[in-house]
Amino acid sequence: MSDLLKGKNIVVMGVANQRSIAWGITKSLHNAGANLIFTNRQERSYKKLVKLLEENGIEAKLIVTCDVASDESIQSAFSEIKDKVGVIHGLVHSVAFANKEELKGEYADTSRDGFLLAQEISAYSLVAVTKAAKELMTEGGSIVTQTYLGAERVIKNYNVMGVAKASLEASVRYLAEDVGKYGIRVNAVSAGPIRTLSAKGVSGFNEKTSVITEKAPLRRNIDQDQVGDATLFFMSELSRGITGEVLHVDSGYHIIG
Ligand code: NDP
Ligand code: KAL
Numbered sequence: 400m401s402d403l404l405k406g407k408n409i410v411v412m413g414v415a416n417q418r419s420i421a422w423g424i425t426k427s428l429h430n431a432g433a434n435l436i437f438t439n440r441q442e443r444s445y446k447k448l449v450k451l452l453e454e455n456g457i458e459a460k461l462i463v464t465c466d467v468a469s470d471e472s473i474q475s476a477f478s479e480i481k482d483k484v485g486v487i488h489g490l491v492h493s494v495a496f497a498n499k500e501e502l503k504g505e506y507a508d509t510s511r512d513g514f515l516l517a518q519e520i521s522a523y524s525l526v527a528v529t530k531a532a533k534e535l536m537t538e539g540g541s542i543v544t545q546t547y548l549g550a551e552r553v554i555k556n557y558n559v560m561g562v563a564k565a566s567l568e569a570s571v572r573y574l575a576e577d578v579g580k581y582g583i584r585v586n587a588v589s590a591g592p593i594r595t596l597s598a599k600g601v602s603g604f605n606e607k608t609s610v611i612t613e614k615a616p617l618r619r620n621i622d623q624d625q626v627g628d629a630t631l632f633f634m635s636e637l638s639r640g641i642t643g644e645v646l647h648v649d650s651g652y653h654i655i656g
Contacts, residue, residue: 403635405432412438413493421493423623427631438465467524477531487535492544495521503602506558517559522566539582546587556603575643584642591621591649616651
């Protein structure tokens, strides 16, 4: 337990279950003394979250519903946060979605609707929640999103999500410029493959983890706690000079040719 985030109010979006990257982040932020506010889309995630918080002795300051596909939902979530919590200092965006059928085969087969859906949920959502959150970050703040190497390179099966993550990473840079003048920083963590609910059932996940143990400098896969600690760094004053950055938490895999 440290005091790095003592007294800081941080919104965490995207805990679906105990395997979620956002849950690893929750543990790191809680251990650093942060007050946490959560948003979920599905009722199932809400129930899992309540149980996880109870099992781990973590008290949420607030839990609100937020479907990032809807401007009304985002507005009502952040207005409830404003009413019940007031000032916030951090926002963790750990949300993505694409149609399963478009996460295999050729990218060239991506449908118009599938392309737009992946962009809307996985990239535009960061823009929309940054706009809402910045109104509550009157003491400055830090926004952190989650990305993947498929934004930078062609990675088999990642397809439409790779293009959405490229858009997300570019958004990190444009948003960083917009909100920097208010003392708000925007960064991304680019995590190596982690077995989560999203990763389950998508083609080719297993081969991605075995390549890491073979080729990454550290010869091992990463876990949710490592992403949690990197996100804690971005949330804290330790990273006060950094914005618009994409930090790889991937056992060094991205440096290998
Ligand atoms: P999870 O399945 O645990 O989390 C995905 C989350 O996205 C869920 O909580 C889900 O909420 C949420 N979500 C989907 N659609 C919406 C929506 N319309 N509105 C609000 N929330 C929504 O998977 P991960 O923890 O793996 O994913 C978190 C982030 O990490 C994603 O951005 C992913 O791309 C990224 N990432 C994951 C890697 C991995 O290997 N797992 C590697 C690199 C990056 P609900 O369940 O309530 O629908
Ligand atoms: C190259 C990799 C292998 C997997 C390929 C694509 C992974 C895309 C991630 C994307 C978020 C998955 C989905 O959108 C799944 C969705 O269609 C079905 N799942 C659900 O609806 C569940 C129930 C909910 C909780 O999921 C969501 N998202 O709401 C990439 C691997 C190696 C790394 C990964 C998994 C990266 C990443 O971005 O997640």
